[in-house]
Amino acid sequence: MLDALQFTPPALTNKEMKEQEVALSDKKTPYVFSLKGQLLDQGRTDSVLAATDDLTIRLKIYASGGENELHAHPHEDHSFMILQGSARFFGPDDEAIELGQWEGIMLPRGNLYKFFATSEEPLVMIRVGNPNYKKQAAPYRLNAKGEEMRGDSKENKTVPVIFREGAFFGDRGSA
Numbered sequence: 286m287l288d289a290l291q292f293t294p295p296a297l298t299n300k301e302m303k304e305q306e307v308a309l310s311d312k313k314t315p316y317v318f319s320l321k322g323q324l325l326d327q328g329r330t331d332s333v334l335a336a337t338d339d340l341t342i343r344l345k346i347y348a349s350g351g352e353n354e355l356h357a358h359p360h361e362d363h364s365f366m367i368l369q370g371s372a373r374f375f376g377p378d379d380e381a382i383e384l385g386q387w388e389g390i391m392l393p394r395g396n397l398y399k400f401f402a403t404s405e406e407p408l409v410m411i412r413v414g415n416p417n418y419k420k421q422a423a424p425y426r427l428n429a430k431g432e433e434m435r436g437d438s439k440e441n442k443t444v445p446v447i448f449r450e451g452a453f454f455g456d457r458g459s460a
């Protein structure tokens with residue numbers, strides 16, 4: 286019934302991430318996944334761990350200082366839960382809250398937010414979203430002016446990813 290536990294490499298573009306979420310939603314029987322992810326010295330990554338039509342689970346890793354720009358997901362509720370490191374989350378009026386390990390935030394669809402990684406160590410989070418991309422209408426992300434803003438755009442403060450050689454979160458040595 287269950288396949289062997291597998292390491293999920295990150296999706297390196299928005300297109301790849303979307304395709305992986307849609308493909309995983311075809312799985313209609315139980316499967317397991319590892320929370321292992323490679324740490325970063327620059328940039329951010331998303332690994333699509335699991336997905337159904339109505340639910341997506343990603344592992345997100347941000348290098349220290351990594352950030353994104355104010356945006357909203359008009360058709361998706363999502364939540365972040367911090368496994369390692371810390372982040373400062375901001376709302377549309379620059380109101381801010383600092384969250385650390387084992388703390389989380391729920392962002393119902395349509396709410397503007399941004400965050401950056403405040404810890405010296407890379408920030409590692411689980412992101413849970415509803416629904417899958419396949420049930421959302423484009424555009425999937427909007428900036429504060431209501432215009433489309435892709436997650437992998439310069440406007441969203443995307444920088445080249447630099448992986449930390451041989452350094453992983455959640456590495457039990459077997460996965």
Ligand SMILES: [Fe+2]
Nearest residue numbers: 356357358426
């Ligand atoms: Fe977002």
